[in-house]
Amino acid sequence: MSQASSLTELQQHIEDLAAAIEAQKAALQDLISQHKEAQNRLNFFVDPMARLPLEIQSHIFLCVEPKSSYRDSRNTPHPNSNLPPVVFLSVCRLWRDIALSTPKLWNKLELNGLPRPPNYLKFCNMWLDRARTLALSVSLRGSLDLQQNVLDLVGQYVDQLENLTLDLTPHNLDTPNIPFTLDQGMQFPCLKRLSLQSSEPFSFGSMGQWLGVLAAAPLLSTLDLDDVFFDVEDGDEIPSAPLVVASLDTLYLGSPFAYDVLGEHSSTARILRYLTLPALKSLTISSFNISYDEFFAFLSRSSPPLESFQMIVQDNWTLPVIARFARLVPTLVTLELSAMDFRVAEEAHRFLPFFEVLGTSDLLPHLRKFTLSTDTPWTVDYGMLQRMLTLRATACPARLECFELCLPVYENYTPNPPPNEVEGALRRLVQDGLKIHIGSHAQNVL
Numbered sequence: 001m002s003q004a005s006s007l008t009e010l011q012q013h014i015e016d017l018a019a020a021i022e023a024q025k026a027a028l029q030d031l032i033s034q035h036k037e038a039q040n041r042l043n044f045f046v047d048p049m050a051r052l053p054l055e056i057q058s059h060i061f062l063c064v065e066p067k068s069s070y071r072d073s074r075n076t077p078h079p080n081s082n083l084p085p086v087v088f089l090s091v092c093r094l095w096r097d098i099a100l101s102t103p104k105l106w107n108k109l110e111l112n113g114l115p116r117p118p119n120y121l122k123f124c125n126m127w128l129d130r131a132r133t134l135a136l137s138v139s140l141r142g143s144l145d146l147q148q149n150v151l152d153l154v155g156q157y158v159d160q161l162e163n164l165t166l167d168l169t170p171h172n173l174d175t176p177n178i179p180f181t182l183d184q185g186m187q188f189p190c191l192k193r194l195s196l197q198s199s200e201p202f203s204f205g206s207m208g209q210w211l212g213v214l215a216a217a218p219l220l221s222t223l224d225l226d227d228v229f230f231d232v233e234d235g236d237e238i239p240s241a242p243l244v245v246a247s248l249d250t251l252y253l254g255s256p257f258a259y260d261v262l263g264e265h266s267s268t269a270r271i272l273r274y275l276t277l278p279a280l281k282s283l284t285i286s287s288f289n290i291s292y293d294e295f296f297a298f299l300s301r302s303s304p305p306l307e308s309f310q311m312i313v314q315d316n317w318t319l320p321v322i323a324r325f326a327r328l329v330p331t332l333v334t335l336e337l338s339a340m341d342f343r344v345a346e347e348a349h350r351f352l353p354f355f356e357v358l359g360t361s362d363l364l365p366h367l368r369k370f371t372l373s374t375d376t377p378w379t380v381d382y383g384m385l386q387r388m389l390t391l392r393a394t395a396c397p398a399r400l401e402c403f404e405l406c407l408p409v410y411e412n413y414t415p416n417p418p419p420n421e422v423e424g425a426l427r428r429l430v431q432d433g434l435k436i437h438i439g440s441h442a443q444n445v446l
Contacts, residue, residue: 036093043094050094058102061088079109079127106130107137114142114150114168121149128157135162135190143169155186162190166204167197188217195224204228208237211274214245222250229268242276242301249279254286272298280304285311292321299328310336313350322353326363333366333398339374348378355381359388366398373406380405380438382418386425393434402435409440417445 044050049057064084079086085106088099099105106127128136136157140150154161194217196204204210207230214220232238253268269290280302288295288311299306306329326332339348351372357363358370370392385405392400407415415438418426426446430436438445 040093043092047094049098054098054101057098058104061085061098061102062104079111079124100130103130103132103134107134109136110139110141111150112139112141114140116150118149121153124153125156128153131160134160136160137163137165139165139167141165141167158186158188160190161188163193163195164191165195165197167195167199168204169198169202186213186216188213188220190219191217192219193222193224194220195222195226196228197224197226198228202228203231206230207232207271207274210271211238211243214248214275215239215243217245219247220245221247222252223248224252224254225268225271226252226254227268230271232270238274242274242298244276244278247279248277250282251277251280252284254284269295275302277302277304280306282306282308283310287312288314292324296324296328299325304329305331307331308334308336310338312338312340315350317350317353319353319357322357323361323363326357326361330364331366332364334369334371335364335367336369336371336373338372339376348372348374348376352381352384355384355388359384359391362396365396367392367396367400368398369402370400371402371404371406373404375408377410377413378407379416380407380418382422382426386418386422389429389434389436390425393429393432400434403437405438406441407439409442415439415445 049060052060061084081087085099085102088105089096106129109124109127111124128138138154138157138161140154154164194213198204210230214223253271269285269288272290273294275298277298281304283304283306309329309332337351337354339350351374358367389400389403392403417423418438423446426436430446436444436446
């Protein structure tokens with residue numbers, strides 16, 4: 001046999017072997033497919049999930065939430081491939097199909113532990129895509145320094161964004177500023193709730209930028225500012241007239257320590273200078289560090305249907321100031337006052353002017369719930385308290401339904417009991433339907 005003939009036969013043999021390998025591969029793939037199909041049929045009989053309608057399957061998946069310890073941690077990476085709903089994708093094909101057919105599993109993104117690597121943000125991109133056209137809730141927690149790609153992620157889904165929470169701190173704690181910059185002209189057509197938070201009082205950028213965000217969110221109903229404030233700088237584009245946010249009905253301004261630490265420019269409540277809120281129903285001010293004239297000007301131009309007001313009381317709420325406030329918010333139903341400055345002895349005496357105004361006038365005629373709380377021991381003035389409660393429970397158009405005075409628990413402090421005649425009067429008010437609690441959360445002196 002010639003060398004040429006042997007070479008031809010060897011080449012043919014290699015081709016035959018390659019063809020046989022491909023045939024075996026095809027046969028193996030066919031067997032694998034048959035095995036999967038048989039397993040799926042078996043799952044249908046033994047797995048109760050497989051026999052349920054998709055709507056019920058989806059509902060079951062929606063009831064499964066990651067442990068709160070994961071969701072509450074600022075530094076724990078989330079989304080997490082070891083937690084729902086991502087873990088559903090690797091159980092079996094049925095569970096994967098259910099998860100991918102349930103957009104509501106993917107319309108909430110809590111991105112903790114920032115900064116994160118770019119590939120992790122791609123994973124978040126894929127997560128939000130699975131929500132399809134649903135409204136989105138996005139929470140960003142950690143440090144946003146040098147994380148422009150995170151802002152780009154927010155911008156990509158801005159048309160679907162319904163709830164946005166930014167719980168951030170600067171990388172450099174010596175500089176109380178977070179370099180947060182959004183594209184000018186960005187619109188938030190679906191945004192209903194905006195929450196800006198920090199573990200320490202920090203600046204979240206310029207006042208003009210955030211007023212622009214509020215102006216670009218026509219459906220915004222809740223604004224929560226907790227330990228954050230905005231800088232007002234030369235050249236900042238602030239509207240000449242206060243911005244009207246017609247849909248905002250809930251406003252929380254919380255920075256009780258920022259003013260003491262960083263000075264007047266750190267006032268969270270300063271934003272009220274630049275806003276008009278005609279639909280406002282609930283207002284919380286943790287640190288009242290703007291002037292009364294500014295606050296009352298805000299209430300006058302807004303003329304809001306305010307129903308709930310919560311405030312940490314400063315020591316300069318005098319009788320005329322309280323009366324003027326009450327006349328501007330006649331629709332108030334719930335009033336909650338706190339005296340939380342442990343550096344001031346008997347600071348709850350700040351409540352007494354409110355007792356006098358509410359006990360000697362028909363201001364706040366719709367008040368139904370009045371709550372006071374203090375962190376320092378206080379000798380309660382029961383005579384003034386009883387006169388106020390009697391008027392409010394018997395002589396006002398809307399009777400007071402609930403009064404709470406929450407006092408602290410200290411080893412050497414016991415709330416003073418009411419005199420016998422006052423206690424009898426208070427108990428008669430209770431018999432007539434007024435709920436009264438005076439003392440710690442666990443004890444009531446009545």
